[in-house]
Amino acid sequence: MITTTGMMIVTIPMLDDFVIRAMIAGIGVALAAAPLGCFVVWRRMAYFGDATAHAAILGVALSLAFGVSVFIGALGVALAMGLLVTSLNGRGFGMDSMLGVLSHAALAVGLVAASFLQDVRIDLMAYLFGDILSVGRVDLAVIWGGAALVIILVGWRWSALLMATLNEDLAYAGGINPKREQLVLTLSLAVVVAVAIKIVGVLLIAALLIIPATAARPLVRSPEMMVIGAAIVGVISAVVGVQASLVFDTPTGPSIVCVATVLFVLGNVVGSWKLG
Amino acid sequence: MPLLSGNGSLKYLVEVSGLTVKAGNHTALSGVDFAISAGEIVTIIGPNGSGKTSLLRVIIGALKPVSGKVQRLENLSIGYVPQKLHIDPTLPLTAARFLGLPKRRPKAELAAALAQAGVSGIENRPLQGLSGGQFQRVLLARALLEKPDLLILDEPTTGLDQPGSAAFYQQIAAVRRDLGCAILMVSHELHVVMSASDRVICLNGHVCCHGTPEVVASAPEYRELFGSGTLGTLALYRHDHDHGHDDCDHTHAG
The missing domain is CATH 3.40.50.300 (P-loop containing nucleotide triphosphate hydrolases)
Incomplete structure (x- = not known):
């Protein structure tokens, strides 16, 4: 296939192989998801991640309708959902039921909105479960750009984020505003969701956040090591998952999540063996 | 002053x-x-x-x-010791790392604060494994590090x-x-x-x-x-x- 972007971007022969591109994309998402996934686990935000990810399908439908980039649309709606959930937090709603409402409502509205798009043929499966094998060079640039942004943002705010996660009052007493740190996490989460849609789709993004972090937990003694462990699990899952999906002819996104799940079981078995 | x-x-x-x-x-x-x-x-x-x-x-x-x-x-x-501090079991944190938040401090300083709070030598213990009394003293030690x-x-x-x-x-x-x-x-x-x-x-x-x-x-x-x-x-x-x-x-x- 001849692409105009191919001429603008320096041609690296290795990137001509769609399998290599898929792996590099998966690695990029795994690296961004590692630090954020740890915070999602520590702060018990799993359903928050789900709601944000599900909202992105509405973003996809909107961006196709208005002809803007899917990345921008998904990012915008995911961010809006994140801010909505944050602002509703502590206003007397039960958090889990409220997230249940928002998460599924966003998914349903997104699917309905997508059905109105008659001019655009939309491959819903690709957005629900990912389409990592179709990742192009521009996608790679977007994914790695987003990953770099998240890693820099979380790295910069690291200590403050940890303080805000531990205890809000301790953070305030130390001159840290936990509300601002929550905003950093919400923004990062929206970025990860937007770049991960192509890889695992909106339905499995939360898995990519939570499973590697939880797999690393039994083996580590510090928050920093947990992030590194989650990154290693994520990268292995991406590389092995892509290979496995080719060998067994299985859908790639779910295959990546399956590999991560196997590593989660291994991590916990080794962890309990170490302690026992 | x-x-x-x-x-x-x-x-x-x-x-x-x-x-x-x-x-x-x-x-x-x-x-x-x-x-x-x-x-x-x-x-x-x-x-x-x-x-x-x-x-x-x-x-x-x-x-x-x-x-x-x-x-x-x-x-x-201000050194602040909160009423209760629940640390999620998913967050791996030793006493020393906790004391080093939000800013890292020299080991000697941490040891001195722990001693002053009456819990010497527990730097490398995970917070979740401490007894209630030890944990309160770690919180006190953390407040003391601020030289309040x-x-x-x-x-x-x-x-x-x-x-x-x-x-x-x-x-x-x-x-x-x-x-x-x-x-x-x-x-x-x-x-x-x-x-x-x-x-x-x-x-x-x-x-x-x-x-x-x-x-x-x-x-x-x-x-x-x-x-x-x-x-x-x-x-x-x-x-x-x-x-x-x-x-x-x-x-x-x-």
Whole structure:
């Protein structure tokens, strides 16, 4: 296939192989998801991640309708959902039921909105479960750009984020505003969701956040090591998952999540063996 | 002494005036005046839901008052020991790493703070594996690292047994001897309050009564809130209490 972007971007022969591109994309998402996934686990935000990810399908439908980039649309709606959930937090709603409402409502509205798009043929499966094998060079640039942004943002705010996660009052007493740190996490989460849609789709993004972090937990003694462990699990899952999906002819996104799940079981078995 | 903030000079470390705080639709505090001077030990007592924690949270800046003024000395260093701190089991954190948040500190400094709080040598233990007493002391050590001018403790012995709690208060007394910092604490343990405080503030949505422990213990407001059963040890302090409390426009339960 001849692409105009191919001429603008320096041609690296290795990137001509769609399998290599898929792996590099998966690695990029795994690296961004590692630090954020740890915070999602520590702060018990799993359903928050789900709601944000599900909202992105509405973003996809909107961006196709208005002809803007899917990345921008998904990012915008995911961010809006994140801010909505944050602002509703502590206003007397039960958090889990409220997230249940928002998460599924966003998914349903997104699917309905997508059905109105008659001019655009939309491959819903690709957005629900990912389409990592179709990742192009521009996608790679977007994914790695987003990953770099998240890693820099979380790295910069690291200590403050940890303080805000531990205890809000301790953070305030130390001159840290936990509300601002929550905003950093919400923004990062929206970025990860937007770049991960192509890889695992909106339905499995939360898995990519939570499973590697939880797999690393039994083996580590510090928050920093947990992030590194989650990154290693994520990268292995991406590389092995892509290979496995080719060998067994299985859908790639779910295959990546399956590999991560196997590593989660291994991590916990080794962890309990170490302690026992 | 650090520089003074606000309009003109501030005599106190923290001065709060006309404070009203809401928690949702409920007014947690109304019209509260409060101040604490350098080196003073002030204890806040009051029934559950009387706004004790709200007052502390306003002072550390975690809660915005609906109205009223909060003034702090400029560069005032506050060490804060929260009432309870739940650390999620998914968060791997050793005592040393916890003490090094938000800024890393030299090992010797951490060891000294732990020793001062009475828990030497537990640097590499995971927080989740510490006993209640050890954990409270780690929280105290963390507050001490700030070299506080004002140490704020919110019911620091919740969940400790009687000897543990007594030992913890002795530790706090020792800390104050060493550092000379002011201490503001919320406590339910009236015998401790009465023996260790310079001043006691009895809170129930507003300041019910305040003064030296003896004055508060014999105030009718205090008796109504806490009954006379706890006053056994305080009989020695009883004295005539003849001033009025006409400014309190509330009725006490009981």
